[in-house]
Amino acid sequence: MTKSELIMRLAEANPHLYQRDVERIVSTIFEEISNALENGDRVEVRGFGSFSIKRRDARAGRNPRTGDAVTVSEKCVPYFKTGKQLRERLNPSS
Amino acid sequence: MWDGGLVMVDSTVTRAQLSEAVYNEVGLSRNESADLVESVLNEVGAALTRGEAVKISSFGSFSVRQKGERIGRNPKTGDEVPILPRKVLVFRPSHILKNRINQSLTGSP
Numbered sequence: 001m002t003k004s005e006l007i008m009r010l011a012e013a014n015p016h017l018y019q020r021d022v023e024r025i026v027s028t029i030f031e032e033i034s035n036a037l038e039n040g041d042r043v044e045v046r047g048f049g050s051f052s053i054k055r056r057d058a059r060a061g062r063n064p065r066t067g068d069a070v071t072v073s074e075k076c077v078p079y080f081k082t083g084k085q086l087r088e089r090l091n092p093s094s
Numbered sequence: 095m096w097d098g099g100l101v102m103v104d105s106t107v108t109r110a111q112l113s114e115a116v117y118n119e120v121g122l123s124r125n126e127s128a129d130l131v132e133s134v135l136n137e138v139g140a141a142l143t144r145g146e147a148v149k150i151s152s153f154g155s156f157s158v159r160q161k162g163e164r165i166g167r168n169p170k171t172g173d174e175v176p177i178l179p180r181k182v183l184v185f186r187p188s189h190i191l192k193n194r195i196n197q198s199l200t201g202s203p
Contacts, residue, residue, distance in 0.1 A: 001141040003150045009137050014130070021120050025130050030153045032115040034191055036107040038198045043107040048135045049183070053195065076199045077192065078154075080185030089143050090158060090181040 003030075037078050047085035054079045142183060154187040 001009075003026060011022045033051055036043045043051040053076050061072040082090075109131060117127040138156065141148050147157035159182050166177040187195075196202055 001138075001146050001148045003153075006134070006137055006141075006148070006150075010130075010133055013133065021122075024120050025116050025127075026134055028115050028119045029112050029131060029134055030150055032107065032112055034153060034194060036105075036111075037191070038194050039105070040199055041105040041107055045109055045112070045135060048139065049185075051185075053199065073202060074200055075202075076195050078185075078187045078195055080156075080183075082183040086139050086142070086183065089139060090183060 040076075045083065047083045049083040049086060050081050052079050052081070053077070150188075152188055152190040154185055154191055156183060156185050158182070159184055 007022050007026050011019045014022065033043050037051055037053055040053055056075050056077060058074040059072050061070050062068065063070055112131045113128040116131055117124050138148050142156055142158055145158055147155055149155040161180050161182055163179045164177050166175050168175055
């Protein structure tokens, strides 16, 4: 499912809304999550999951093609942890 | 005043902030905004439960990965226990999101 398919589904389920409003709702949600992560904040949506930032220290890496040593500078990566309820939905038997 | 460290600045974004952002952006009631945030999360969850990957451009993609059975160990007792086959959700952030975060937090792309 792509973002536009998600918008289509929501528009079908909410015929009283303009499609452009549905688009703005979906964009706002993901933009709000992105903004929080950009500020270094955590996002916690119970039942769905949480987003946080993990810091990766600078390290000595290697160009896998040439074998040359390169330094990889410190970086931050977004991390998602699946919420309990969603994990259980994915694994109904256990 | 020092209060034992129990009070801290809570900067975690939750459903409430997501609903508030939708409320500010679109001319809907607070209740309806909260319901729509819920609908979005539900649709994403439903697609993943159907086994579909969910791709949100400039944000990232969620996909479901099937994990096989393996032998694990209870770290406390050392007992071997089978870890049953299961499905796990993986989130791959888009380059756009990764770059935004790195520019803002480390000052480099």
